[in-house]
Amino acid sequence: MSNGGPSFDALLPKDMAVKAENIGIAKAGLGGYRMFALAILAGAFIAMGANYATTVWSGLAGAGVPYGIQRLLGGLVFATGLIMVVIGGSELFTGNCLIPMAWANNKVSTGAMLRNWVIVYAGNFVGSILTAYMVFLGGQHKFGAGAVGLTALNIGVVKTSLDFIPCLALGIFCNALVCMAVWMCFSARSNVDKVFVILPPISAFVACGFEHCVANMYFIPSALFIKDLDPTYFATVVDKLKDGGAILTWGNFMTRNLIPATIGNIIGGALMVGLMYWFIFLRPSWTKAPAEGAVPAMGTLKK
Numbered sequence: 001m002s003n004g005g006p007s008f009d010a011l012l013p014k015d016m017a018v019k020a021e022n023i024g025i026a027k028a029g030l031g032g033y034r035m036f037a038l039a040i041l042a043g044a045f046i047a048m049g050a051n052y053a054t055t056v057w058s059g060l061a062g063a064g065v066p067y068g069i070q071r072l073l074g075g076l077v078f079a080t081g082l083i084m085v086v087i088g089g090s091e092l093f094t095g096n097c098l099i100p101m102a103w104a105n106n107k108v109s110t111g112a113m114l115r116n117w118v119i120v121y122a123g124n125f126v127g128s129i130l131t132a133y134m135v136f137l138g139g140q141h142k143f144g145a146g147a148v149g150l151t152a153l154n155i156g157v158v159k160t161s162l163d164f165i166p167c168l169a170l171g172i173f174c175n176a177l178v179c180m181a182v183w184m185c186f187s188a189r190s191n192v193d194k195v196f197v198i199l200p201p202i203s204a205f206v207a208c209g210f211e212h213c214v215a216n217m218y219f220i221p222s223a224l225f226i227k228d229l230d231p232t233y234f235a236t237v238v239d240k241l242k243d244g245g246a247i248l249t250w251g252n253f254m255t256r257n258l259i260p261a262t263i264g265n266i267i268g269g270a271l272m273v274g275l276m277y278w279f280i281f282l283r284p285s286w287t288k289a290p291a292e293g294a295v296p297a298m299g300t301l302k303k
Contacts, residue, residue: 010193016186017101017281020274023186024102027091028112032119035091039123042090046124047131047218049081051140053206054155054222058147068207075203078215082181082198087191093121094175094214095182097269104278121262128217136225142233149226150237156223157242159216160252164260167211171264172272174210177201178265179273211261220253 011019030038053074060070085092096116102108135141141149162170184197205212227234227248238244 010187024099028108038091039120040127042092043124043127045084046081050218053078058151071207075206079202100274132222167260168264170211171261172268175265175268177205179269213262
């Protein structure tokens with residue numbers, strides 16, 4: 001802001017924190033039906049980004065493209081999902097891990113925050129898994145002479161092969177980056193700004209192999225639908241999967257991936273980003289600031 005008038009400059013972090021708090025209040029106050037519908041949309045948007053990445057990854061390894069370049073390309077296109085969430089308007093569980101910025105200042109109750117998380121998480125799951133099923137019905141896994149399906153299956157096998165602690169740790173880093181993308185969008189003055197600030201952190205988390213619970217609500221069920229509902233196709237690729245894809249089960253989806261990834265996402269988003277920025281910019285002062293020009297006495301400095 002300049003002389004009280006409007007500005008086209010990006011918001012500074014202190015103003016971003018106030019904006020994040022106000023958005024958190026608004027999100028927590030949404031009606032249940034609207035919140036759930038918006039969450040279904042977000043789950044579908046993230047699923048389409050995941051589907052986009054799966055398609056791009058298909059065949060790259062066989063073509064001799066280096067691993068890092070494969071991951072980078074997949075990450076760049078996956079970001080389409082969060083771009084649609086932010087600009088299109090919807091409710092994403094991982095992004096809503098910033099609501100604790102308002103909760104910590106008693107602007108949102110614990111019950112209201114948890115209500116938002118539970119409803120949005122459920123809506124994200126519905127949107128993601130329905131998208132996975134509809135993509136399966138479309139037979140996309142057979143595209144590219146079956147390469148898309150094989151990629152989807154390999155992704156599912158890798159994700160359900162994780163142990164609890166590694167998956168949790170990968171989830172922490174993932175949502176730290178996702179919430180940084182959302183946080184930086186609070187500084188944006190245009191949709192173009194938002195697109196450019198979303199791309200680096202989102203492509204980074206995908207390229208680094210971090211675990212996003214909502215994306216995994218698409219990635220793993222997509223592989224499971226292929227395995228369970230198209231045995232003819234699965235029989236043609238089973239020998240190309242680690243241990244024949246035996247680890248790819250609904251139980252392992254929940255216990256080895258979704259649960260630890262979700263816990264890690266909450267830690268990474270709520271604690272490492274949301275509460276950290278609350279502490280820096282929004283926490284109430286513990287003592288009054290000294291008068292301008294005065295030298296504060298020992299023990300009266302703000303902590």
